[in-house]
Amino acid sequence: MSSLAERKARLIVHGEAPYNAEPPLARLRAYYRTAADDFYVRSHGDLPEIDADGYRLRLDGAIPTALELSLDDMRSRYAEATVTATMQCAGNRRADMRAVAPVSGDPWDGGAIGTADWTGVRLGDVLREAGIAESADLHVAFESHDLVEGRPYGASIPLAKALAPETLLAFAMNGAPLLPEHGFPLRVVVPGFAGVRSPKWLKRITVQDHPSDNPIQAEDYKLFPSDVTAETADPAQGHTINTMPLNAAICEPARGARLAAGANTIRGYAVSGDRTVVRVDVSGNGGRTWAQAALEHDARARFAWTFWTIDLDLPPGEHELAVRAWDEAGQTQPALPDDTWNYKGYLSAAWHRVRVTVE
Template sequence: MEADARYVAFTSLDEAQFEGERVSYESSIALEKALSPDVLLAYEMNDEPLAPEHGFPLRVIVPGYIGARSVKWLREIMLQEHPSTNPYQARDYKLFPPEITAKTVDWSRGKTIEDLTLNAAITTPQEGETVAAGPTRIQGYAITGEGAPVERVELSVDGAKTWTTATIVERADPHAWCFWEVTVALSPGDCQMIVRAWDASRQTQPEDMRPLWNFKGYMNNAWHRVKIHVS
């Protein structure tokens, strides 16, 4: 290993058009992260060869980071001094302040997105669904990145006046989705369900998405809201 190597770049067999040029997908992570024991090169899943949609014949798995860093269909792995200059790293998956637009953006000044933010979502019932009044089971998932693990999930059905703590029913790994459920009594009428997660360091999600807004639409982890009708 070269002494000046600071990053590991993963190049995919996948190619796409980027501003009129055909380029391979590529992403890089810091060497320190790549050497952590939870970062894997995977060729099987559940004792079976990877399916094509999961990255056959080989992919990298970078737990706690956004999916764009877990490159599929690996062709090449390179050690280098600097982050990848591939357009999918240098011109994509970057955060900018709310006032920056697609017309005013300076890509060199964006913050490269790596680890995930604390987030939770409702999966059942779904937006616009009609459910019967009475005890109703609400389900969803929560996830976090490099920080502290998810500690609890709360649901509100009265506009955030009160919150009910959900039960975490499955947690396979600190970086994996943890699935939760809670049963609440619903009265007839329109209802907006709201979910938020807390991690072990007592951090929670922001209520409002407006301070998080960016023209690329990335990393919105504000409270998830789902409107349903109760009959």
């Protein structure tokens, strides 16, 4: 295994403590499954070092009996499951919103996203074996080993999503044990939901009748209208970000690239939280006209991104490339980051635009 320092050198680092970094977009587009050392890292606190042998996961709350499970317990008691799923930060593409007006948080480009084969056990199998009552009003709360301002990281998901077959307690990523920065030895993977609901370094699961009261859940990661500011925001009025919206990005060419006149290959990704991407349009002129890209998707991977490719004939001059996706409901993306701007810079999902010079 490479060292964390070596892996950091591969990424664009937004912050060291907490450590936040994303890959260059071209490298993100190189493989449908993102290599673990190319995968964005979003931390809210320290990077905990956990001894796998002594590791125990505690399960308590609204279940008949509390449990403590070692990694071996989990492997022996429950069937192993692998899900190909995209993980994405709610702040992905925040840089585009920051260009409109100041926003809080790191200026992620389009790289706070990645797709992997996640292997572990189904959270639903664990909860059902623990005798959970399947009530629509229950929430499954997670607590982690990392500390955020002195308090363990915490978040929760509705029980229905916790019981869904795609939701995992994962110990491996692309067939190898999790890297320390991706949650070793065990993390939650909630496909289709914002990454914040997939805690790393998992310590405890509590079944309860209300969402987590951890500030990560109760205060952060809420979507507000554009007239709300840090001063006026009432977290109780914000929309809890769970399922992620339709989004797309141009990964190649890069912003500011100089291209040769003629056919140029444009490549990128498109993703929709829990829907299928059915079409991707690409424009060579900022959105006045569009052409349809070829799609590459693993049909078995319902919660994974779609790669797209198109050859555009570009004459000499300055060009604004743009991309927009369509989901199976015929919904598409707004044109401008202004249209969805919010002071936290969440869910930046307007047409992705890349200016290039053709010589």
